[in-house]
Amino acid sequence: MSIINYASREIQFKIVYYGPALCGKTTNLNYIHQRINPMNRGDLVSLATASERTLFFDFLPLNAVVIKGFVTKFQLYTVPGQVIYNATRQLVLRSVDGMVFVADSQWEKMEENVESFKNLADNLVRQNTSIDDMPCVLEYNKRDLPNIAPVNYMEYVLNNRKKRLQSFEVISSTGQNVFAALNAVSQILLHKFSKQNDVPQTALLPVAIPVELPSPQAQDISA
């Protein structure tokens, strides 16, 4: 949970990057660390294995002046994506204020995306919250790869709910839309605590309409 300190005029928020293994969570933080003004960031801390797989979390503190009269501190965390590290993910999610779910756009990763999203929903329930209550955006990452699912299919798979999340086509290795997603979740988060509660609205991407493919038998008959 965020806290506001009137003596130092500081507010702290915690944003967690979540998603399946090797989807690009750490790459997001690396890009932000490299490209943001060094005056507005602290050190990037990575608790990783020798092969650079996240073992515990990555952590990047950012400062911004976005609310009149206050310094706002955003603390960005990643979780380890590998399935076996669920206890660690639950620890990192403690006191979370906002989420960026990073999905891997490759066809063969779709099942892992769905599994990870379900795992996020379950873990948020353990924190007495839910996806619907949590400021959250979706990143469809690795849009530069050849074997990727269309965006409207990813919307159908991951964002087909009553209250849809804002989503972004991202290439975290080159930084495409990395800052757009971070800015979007930050704005949603800040507006959650505003008296008017008027989250800025943006156009949502289209959802694929599932089409039932003709069965091989039916194709044979028509032939």
Next chain:
Amino acid sequence: MNAIPVLTIEDVATLDGVLGDFLKKAEAELTVVIDRGGNVISQYGDIDVMDVTVIAALAAGSFAATRELARRIGEIEFNALYHQGNGNHMFMNSVDDDTIMITVFGSRTTVGLVRFYSATTAQNVAGILKTLQHNNQGFSFDAKDISTAPIFSDQ
């Protein structure tokens, strides 16, 4: 509408009084009160030499990570942890279910002294935080006070 818990100037002064008294008695360098999510609630001491934000995130992780270890020997959690360095050391102890206190100290004191005074300090801090939770009205912004420009920019 959601509200953010507030530490008023008076609350911070009260916490500073307790933490300052602790540092003086324990002869430690720095003490930081954090929540278990890694957010800094209050800090006192020689804070210019260390990045308190990073220390808080890592300490919260370290404290949480040993919980499973504690369970293996029949404990719910370890209520204190000590990391010994060559010149500087760190002592962490539980304040309440949501809060941890971190103390950084050097060679002019001992872990025994820090441990002794941190126990009563943690009790006092827990009492202050409990009062805050009861009295806290929370704070929410005016939407017009939030900048509409992108918060972070790609340089």
